[in-house]
Amino acid sequence: MSSSFQSSGQVSYELNGDVAVMTVSNAPVNALSHAVRVDLLANIEKFEEDATAKAAIIVGAGKVFIAGADIREFKRPATQPHLPDLIDRIEACSKPVIAAIHGVALGGGLEAALGCHFRVGVKGAKVGLPEVHLGIIPGAGGTQRLPRLVGYEKALEMIPSGAQIGAVDAKAAGILDDVSDENDVLAAGLTFARSVIDNSMPLRRCSELVAPAVDASVFVAAKAAVTKRARGQMSPVVCVEAIEIASKTSFADGMAKEREMFMELKSSDQHRALSHAFFADRALGKLPEIDGIAPRKLDAIGVIGGGTMGAGIATGALMNGLAVTLIERDEDALARAKATIAKNIGGAVKKGKLSAEKEQHILEEALSLSTDYASLGEADLVVEAVFEDIDVKKQVFQQLDKVCKAGAVLATNTSYLDVNAIAAVTNRPEDVIGLHFFSPAHIMRLLEVVVADKTAPDVIATGFQLGKIMRKVAVRAGVCDGFIGNRILATYRAAADAVVVDASSPFEVDDVMLEFGFPMGPYAVADLAGLDIGWATRKRKAPSRDPRERYFTFADRMCEQGWFGQKTSKGYYVYEDGARKGTPNPEVLTILAKERMENDIATQNLSKEQILDRYMAAMVNEAAKVVEEGIALRPLDVDMTLIYGYGFPRWRGGPMQYADQVGLDKILNNIKEYARDDAYFWQPAKLLEELVSTGKTFGDLNAEGGNNSVKKVSEKA
Ligand code: 3HC
Ligand code: NAI
DSSP: OOOOSOOOSSEEEEEETTEEEEEEOOTTTTOBOHHHHHHHHHHHHHHHHOTTOSEEEEEESTTOSBOOBOGGGGGSOOOSSOHHHHHHHHHHOSSOEEEEEOSEEETHHHHHHHHSSEEEEETTOEEEOGGGGGTSOOOSSHHHHHHHHHOHHHHHHHTTTTOEEEHHHHHHHTSOSEEESOSSHHHHHHHHHHHHHHTTOOOOOGGGOOOOOOOHHHHHHHHHHHHHHHTTOSHHHHHHHHHHHHHHSOHHHHHHHHHHHHHHHHTSHHHHHHHHHHHHHHHTTOOGGGTTOOOOOOSEEEEEOOSHHHHHHHHHHHHTTOEEEEEOSSHHHHHHHHHHHHHHHHHHHHTTSSOHHHHHHIIIIIEEEESOGGGGTTOSEEEEOOOSOHHHHHHHHHHHHHHSOTTOEEEEOOSSSOHHHHHHTSSOGGGEEEEEEOSSTTTOOEEEEEEOTTOOHHHHHHHHHHHHHTTOEEEEEESSTTTTHHHHHHHHHHHHHHHHHHHOOHHHHHHHHHHHTOSSOHHHHHHHHOHHHHHHHHHHHGGGOOTTSOOOOHHHHHHHTTOOBGGGTBSSEEOGGGOSSOEEOHHHHHHHHHHHHHTTOOOOOOOHHHHHHHHHHHHHHHHHHHHHTTSSSSHHHHHHHHHHHHOOOGGGTOHHHHHHHHOHHHHHHHHHHHHTTOTTTOOOOHHHHHHHHHTOOHHHHHHHTSOHHHHHHHHHO
16 A cells, blocks of 8 residues: 555654654544554555664554544544554565554554554553444454454453453463563563564464364354343444454455444444443533632541441442541441441452452551541541431531531532532531432442532532542532432433333333343332332422322332332342342232222323333433533533433433434424323423424533533533
8 A cells, every 4th residue: 555645743753773663642542543544654654665674663652552543533434544454554564563562552553553563562551442332343453353363262252341451461362472571662662673673583464363263152152141241232242243254254354344344333323322421421520610620638538427328438438548437326336337348348359359458458447437526527528428317417517517627528428408508507618519429339430529509619629539539430410309310310210100100010111121221120220229218208208299290109009018129028029038130029010000090090002112202201301401400511411420320321322312313303292292191290391492493412512511501500610
């Protein structure tokens, strides 16, 4: 291939003795953009003709080798030189080309390295083909070269999972020829190049290797396992198919087929959704109100209440290096909390996530237990996780106000209560914030950072910093009943209840949502969380319930019989002998039939698709209200909340992305149609109506940084 493209200077070419060094400089991650491909191709041609150069090294500037294709270019039509052709050209070189890897070689970056004749890594380097997480497959030879190099089984382990492996494992697998003791990647590359030249090492081209044959059953089993895990996501399954093709065809045919499969997935909704999720993940913490604001110091935290949430929050903080002082009401409660924490930490040790030494340090030194609030005097941040009762919370915050040092962040883990009202009982409302963790708090990734009216920007930044330290996905939320996630949940659960009473059963609704890609249906989730929690909330809200709201009694009838879900072995499902997966409880159907009879409800016929449409319309409509009111800054904040906290399938990108794909006009029409039967519940969000009338999408709002009134909320701070 000849190079007639304009150079951008993003890949330099320098001779170091008889070794040509090509350095890719495309900050921040050396993605293989069009400009980089152009330059790399030109440099390969130059090397081929450079009589002085006996070998070449490709190396990345900055922190990484190459993190893959430039994902932002995927939206545009592919332009030449295409990556697979460039990599073929590298491989076809008549003189040795060596990839010298530090940081990461991912996706197209690893594929480029596989096109080189040798690969050397420094310690700490990682390699992998994570394309599957973007809803695509490796599209520049990864599915054809990797199995030829490492065998089908290893490729089946790595590509459909997108797993990254460290340098030592990569050498054991045969991906790296050497792991260098040098810290400097260029030095490592030069040393390796020297030995290639001095020993006249023959060129090794992955495309020419033959992997040991495996039985066809290996692919059948892999496909079955991957299909089950993928829950509707296509790319992992296509990865298996592409690897299988490598076992059946010539390299050239395999490459053509890989390209075809890659291009098809690249134009799929699933790829669009997963790309959206990739960029949304990175946008969550980019907020005007904390831009350039330093978080406060965070070394030691306090946790009040050592129940389900408090013990989980303490565990997560301790496992991530923070010192924790936990406060309970009495010694017995402290002992219980300590036992829960020790069990959680022990579990992490068993799973190999933590060393026994660290376990000992955590339990003997990093964790302090006390019944005296005065022990919180030195805490940088305190999270309150006591009972969900506004009066109890107010008392706790009054005490915190007295004992905490100036500048300490005072946080509440409340699920629903008014953070402004809690802040108002202190003399420092600017230090008060909501930090809403999810259960089990040391495992669930989501953290809603709930910003109250007076919360100071550096307190918000500290909330995000705590999320980072605890490896959570932090999402900014505003104050309302249930914040982003629980508020939307309450609405789609109400829609589901209506479907159950009018037309269906909890089991069918659960099935529909499982098919959609959720790991559990809403009723199985309710059983897991405990039906008594919802019952208590319904009783609390009964006095303020709007008379126009349809109220269903079946859940109350169930609770009255002591069916609280898994913890009582009975709820919507029956859990025999402590089983975690239940079988449908037939008595629920009897209770439902009675409710229909008492209220003269004639059962309607709804298809699975119609059930799904109602469920999603309720979710999207409430989500639109949440964005409209500024509770979520942007649609993407809702998407990530639902993905990380509520099991929404990532490959669908979250409810707002899903709505864009379905069409906002279709969803709005559905809402208007449902409103004919229940106008109170199905009130269309103004934002949804506005978007439909202007032909815009939630994606457009993301690109604009949120809806305009909302941006003001964030910018005013
Ligand atoms: N293309 C374009 N931009 C990329 C990118 C890529 N492949 N990878 C990362 N970026 C951007 C991020 O969006 C972010 O931009 P921002 O600063 O504007 O938000 C910036 O680079 C830094 O990324 P991170 O915040 O993620 O930085 P980290 O240091 O935490 O992580 C990383 C670095 C491990 C490289 C991580 O970014 C990553 O995993 N990137 C994606 C890797 C990937 O999926 N590669 C496969 C691409 S598809 C492909 O290669 C197809 C081929 O087979 C044909
Ligand atoms: P829990 O009942 O398991 O634990 C509460 C603990 O607080 C008890 O151990 C109790 O002894 C202690 N406590 C009560 N008053 C106290 C005081 N004045 N000083 C010190 N300790 C005190 O409750 P859970 O489930 O842990 O909930 C705690 C908070 O977290 C609530 O606000 C809840 O809404 C919220 N939350 C709960 C979630 C869940 O799934 N359980 C999820 C997210 C938030």
